[in-house]
Amino acid sequence: MAESGQFLIDGKPTPFRAGQTIMQAAAEAGHYIPHLCYRPEFPPHGSCKLCSVKANGRFTSACFEPVTEGMKVESETDEIQGYRKRVVQMLFAEGNHYCAFCEKSGNCQLQAVAYHLGMEDTHYAHQYPQRKLDASHPDAMIDHDRCILCELCVRASRDLDRKEVFGVAGRGLQARLVVNSPSGLLGDSNFALTDAAAHVCPVGAILPKRQAFTTPIGMRRYDKHDIGEESSLTPIADKGE
Amino acid sequence: MPQSSSLERVLTRISARYRDEPYQLLQMLRAVQASYSHVPQSAMQFLARHLGVPLSQVQGVVEFYAFLHETPRGRYDVRFSDNITDQMLGSRGLCERLCQHLELTPGQPRADGKVTVDYTSCTGMSDQGPAALVNGLAVTRLDVGRIDEMADLIDAGIALEAWPRDWFAVRDHIRRSGPMLDLQMAPGAALEAAVARGASSTLAELARSGLRGRGGAGYLTAHKWRFCLEAPGMERFIVCNADEGEPGTFKDRVLLTRYADALFEGMALAGFVVGAREGFLYLRGEYEYLLPHLESVLERRREEGLLGGNLLGSRVGFDISIHLGAGAYICGEESALIESLEGKRGQARVRPPFPAIRGYADKPTVVNNVQTFIQAAQISAMGSAWFAEQGTEKSRGTVLLSISGDVARRGVYEYPFGVTVKEVLADCGAGAVQAIQIGGPSGHLIGAADFERRIAFEDLPTTGSLMVFDWSRDVVGVVQNFSRFFQHESCGFCTPCRVGTTVLRQLIDKVASGHASAADLDELEACGMVTRSLSHCGLGQTAPNPVLDGLKRFRPVLEAKLLGGTDGPGFDLDAELSEARKISDESLKEGQHG
Ligand SMILES: Cc1cc2nc3c(=O)[nH]c(=O)nc-3n(C[C@H](O)[C@H](O)[C@H](O)COP(=O)(O)O)c2cc1C
Ligand code: SF4
Ligand code: SF4
Numbered sequence: 001m002a003e004s005g006q007f008l009i010d011g012k013p014t015p016f017r018a019g020q021t022i023m024q025a026a027a028e029a030g031h032y033i034p035h036l037c038y039r040p041e042f043p044p045h046g047s048c049k050l051c052s053v054k055a056n057g058r059f060t061s062a063c064f065e066p067v068t069e070g071m072k073v074e075s076e077t078d079e080i081q082g083y084r085k086r087v088v089q090m091l092f093a094e095g096n097h098y099c100a101f102c103e104k105s106g107n108c109q110l111q112a113v114a115y116h117l118g119m120e121d122t123h124y125a126h127q128y129p130q131r132k133l134d135a136s137h138p139d140a141m142i143d144h145d146r147c148i149l150c151e152l153c154v155r156a157s158r159d160l161d162r163k164e165v166f167g168v169a170g171r172g173l174q175a176r177l178v179v180n181s182p183s184g185l186l187g188d189s190n191f192a193l194t195d196a197a198a199h200v201c202p203v204g205a206i207l208p209k210r211q212a213f214t215t216p217i218g219m220r221r222y223d224k225h226d227i228g229e230e231s232s233l234t235p236i237a238d239k240g241e
Numbered sequence: 242m243p244q245s246s247s248l249e250r251v252l253t254r255i256s257a258r259y260r261d262e263p264y265q266l267l268q269m270l271r272a273v274q275a276s277y278s279h280v281p282q283s284a285m286q287f288l289a290r291h292l293g294v295p296l297s298q299v300q301g302v303v304e305f306y307a308f309l310h311e312t313p314r315g316r317y318d319v320r321f322s323d324n325i326t327d328q329m330l331g332s333r334g335l336c337e338r339l340c341q342h343l344e345l346t347p348g349q350p351r352a353d354g355k356v357t358v359d360y361t362s363c364t365g366m367s368d369q370g371p372a373a374l375v376n377g378l379a380v381t382r383l384d385v386g387r388i389d390e391m392a393d394l395i396d397a398g399i400a401l402e403a404w405p406r407d408w409f410a411v412r413d414h415i416r417r418s419g420p421m422l423d424l425q426m427a428p429g430a431a432l433e434a435a436v437a438r439g440a441s442s443t444l445a446e447l448a449r450s451g452l453r454g455r456g457g458a459g460y461l462t463a464h465k466w467r468f469c470l471e472a473p474g475m476e477r478f479i480v481c482n483a484d485e486g487e488p489g490t491f492k493d494r495v496l497l498t499r500y501a502d503a504l505f506e507g508m509a510l511a512g513f514v515v516g517a518r519e520g521f522l523y524l525r526g527e528y529e530y531l532l533p534h535l536e537s538v539l540e541r542r543r544e545e546g547l548l549g550g551n552l553l554g555s556r557v558g559f560d561i562s563i564h565l566g567a568g569a570y571i572c573g574e575e576s577a578l579i580e581s582l583e584g585k586r587g588q589a590r591v592r593p594p595f596p597a598i599r600g601y602a603d604k605p606t607v608v609n610n611v612q613t614f615i616q617a618a619q620i621s622a623m624g625s626a627w628f629a630e631q632g633t634e635k636s637r638g639t640v641l642l643s644i645s646g647d648v649a650r651r652g653v654y655e656y657p658f659g660v661t662v663k664e665v666l667a668d669c670g671a672g673a674v675q676a677i678q679i680g681g682p683s684g685h686l687i688g689a690a691d692f693e694r695r696i697a698f699e700d701l702p703t704t705g706s707l708m709v710f711d712w713s714r715d716v717v718g719v720v721q722n723f724s725r726f727f728q729h730e731s732c733g734f735c736t737p738c739r740v741g742t743t744v745l746r747q748l749i750d751k752v753a754s755g756h757a758s759a760a761d762l763d764e765l766e767a768c769g770m771v772t773r774s775l776s777h778c779g780l781g782q783t784a785p786n787p788v789l790d791g792l793k794r795f796r797p798v799l800e801a802k803l804l805g806g807t808d809g810p811g812f813d814l815d816a817e818l819s820e821a822r823k824i825s826d827e828s829l830k831e832g833q834h835g
């Protein structure tokens with residue numbers, strides 16, 4: 001196999017190296033593809049489906065689809081952007097997201113990508129799930145209402161922290177994040193604020209305590225620029241607020 | 242709740258039976274469920290510690306599978322198959338009757354802990370429904386008489402072994418046979434032919450036959466085996482997909498009953514060709530009643546030298562073990578099936594890599610359908626020409642159809658690929674057909690306009706399920722049943738399926754109850770397209786098919802249910818206001834009194 005080659009993103013010739021995914025090659029070329037469950041530290045997961053593209057006419061996920069020579073990738077077509085918006089709306093309708101009083105507001109990638117895609121309403125009927133807040137840990141809390149099941153915390157805790165603090169249980173709409181402790185509470189686990197898992201949540205589900213408004217609303221990451229300007233894939237360490 | 246020390250003794254024994262192997266977690270949890278009518282929290286904690294797996298994983302598995310429960314079920318656990326074909330035979334009424342007799346609500350154990358009555362996805366008995374599972378064992382051909390007697394047996398606490406044997410009888414119902422079902426193959430014939438020919442010539446023979454997978458996707462079997470053969474790695478595995486979860490399908494059930502020898506031979510053949518020493522049969526939990534039969538065939542074959550350490554007296558070894566599922570349609574998807582074999586939640590993996598490259602235990606793995614293995618064995622014994630004689634250019638051989646619904650003769654039919662729907666309908670005694678669902682809910686809903694079409698991979702592909710609906714049936718009810726099925730079975734991993742199947746179900750419920758507007762039909766279509774296009778695996782990608790086919794081919798039927806017709810406002814002003822009027826009326830009355 002050739003070491004490198006060229007493919008097309010929305011008609012634009014883009015270089016790639018053998019073994020790269022569409023997401024990786026696009027990012028290197030400065031091309032933003034929306035994503036929530038992907039981060040460069042981890043193998044692709046493929047659950048949020050925000051990175052959906054058409055590759056040679058077939059729908060797939062940019063985060064895990066390997067690039068091939070001459071591949072024609074459609075990303076910012078009306079059709080695909082429209083579908084991505086629907087996916088974000090599904091995530092909003094499925095959980096309980098009250099951005100107005102969420103302390104992650106402005107630093108939240110779900111909110112940011114919603115703005116990016118021009119979302120104006122949630123479109124789908126709200127499901128209003130009943131989920132309990134877990135404030136048992138001295139330094140962090142989990143607001144399950146906002147969890148989008150990206151499993152970044154699951155992977156960070158397993159692969160980087162070597163702790164396996166998180167897991168997923170249930171199925172279908174009942175799928176839910178669970179904590180690996182006898183009581184199921186974060187306070188009874190060996191989770192620590194220094195864990196990588198404490199800093200990967202793209203939304204306001206895992207939050208450090210007592211830091212809510214150190215950066216005022218209006219001065220936050222996505223208050224300053226559109227998430228689409230962040231084409232490069234920033235590792236956890238640099239992504240903090 | 243069992244005493245902790247006795248619980249631990251039992252769990253230690255269960256775990257030991259499965260060699261304390263974390264991959265066997267699902268099998269262990271099934272055993273715990275059977276012993277205690279649930280999986281107590283304390284058992285989850287013990288197994289997590291004992292096996293060294295995170296408690297969250299054990300919890301995750303228990304919550305994933307429909308046949309595992311965190312809270313106690315009744316000692317008699319009755320689940321009515323809720324496929325549309327069971328409903329058409331009166332299953333809902335029978336379930337309600339049983340609940341009345343036993344004085345309980347579906348899904349909740351009776352206060353004395355004796356019995357639970359519930360619904361479950363299709364149990365694979367559409368040819369002899371209404372069907373149910375009692376403590377995991379299939380009971381068929383339910384009727385009012387059986388239900389009344391069942392209530393008495395349960396109330397009297399009669400053990401299942403003493404229930405009428407006939408209730409547990411499962412008939413094969415082979416209505417039309419062809420070369421595949423007619424072939425009498427002596428045990429060992431396929432393997433001997435393969436050994437004589439050599440592994441690579443056998444693979445070439447398989448390639449010449451043009452055999453395509455019978456589990457749905459229709460992938461060329463020889464290609465799959467070759468990928469596995471050529472994948473780097475020392476160890477390889479063979480997996481037979483006997484999950485048969487597609488509602489309305491039951492041909493694999495019949496094959497497992499009658500052709501188990503040929504199946505195991507096909508698996509051993511695959512092992513011989515790709516160089517695998519171990520195989521698994523993933524048997525859907527609903528077919529637990531087949532376990533003793535299948536185990537006895539395996540045992541006999543070991544004695545005959547057709548399995549085990551020295552296959553056919555050679556130094557090559559191949560053996561097969563059986564894993565049971567626990568109520569999850571998604572586990573029929575090959576990568577989810579592998580996760581389940583590894584004792585995990587059945588979630589589809591990211592592909593590539595495909596199982597042939599990285600499957601069970603991350604090793605190259607061949608996953609094939611029951612029928613595919615049987616046909617591979619037959620091809621080895623009879624040659625590719627024998628097989629390829631029938632069928633079409635792109636779909637060689639014959640197809641097995643599981644036919645149910647409004648027909649005179651439900652059962653399994655074998656046809657050469659390329660047969661028209663019309664011919665099939667005539668043979669099985671279907672009159673006044675309004676619609677058929679071909680390939681199960683994940684396949685297609687078609688009407689008379691498509692009955693001249695041919696059943697073949699290139700025209701109407703099928704997993705074998707063919708459900709027939711005559712003009713007395715409500716197509717919206719059919720679409721609703723299938724949409725509920727998908728919502729229930731979505732694994733919840735990816736957004737468009739997890740949320741999309743719920744949206745679709747809520748909208749089709751709205752249509753069925755007569756509260757929908759034309760805008761809701763548009764939304765059904767739009768949401769169906771999102772879910773079909775973006776979902777992670779085949780389940781989500783096909784889940785909108787019933788809705789989208791309904792809109793495409795039966796639109797007037799759906800429109801007839803709309804509130805105020807196709808131009809209506811989508812709400813009924815009087816109904817919306819009735820609550821408020823009632824309240825204001827009452828307060829007016831109160832005011833008059835006061
Ligand atoms: C949701 C879902 C359920 C499936 N269920 C089954 C099944 O019950 N049996 C089966 O053989 N294949 C099933 N499949 C297809 C398998 O993924 C796989 O393609 C098949 O087992 C390969 O075998 P074959 O090549 O012999 O057909 C299912 C696929 C999906 C997406
Ligand atoms: S808590 Fe956050 S990081 Fe973890 S799965 Fe939920 S959204 Fe993802
Ligand atoms: S499509 Fe459905 S079943 Fe498949 S991974 Fe997504 S949620 Fe799970």
Ligand code: FES
Nearest residue numbers: 035046048049063
């Ligand atoms: S970023 Fe690709 S599916 Fe989530």
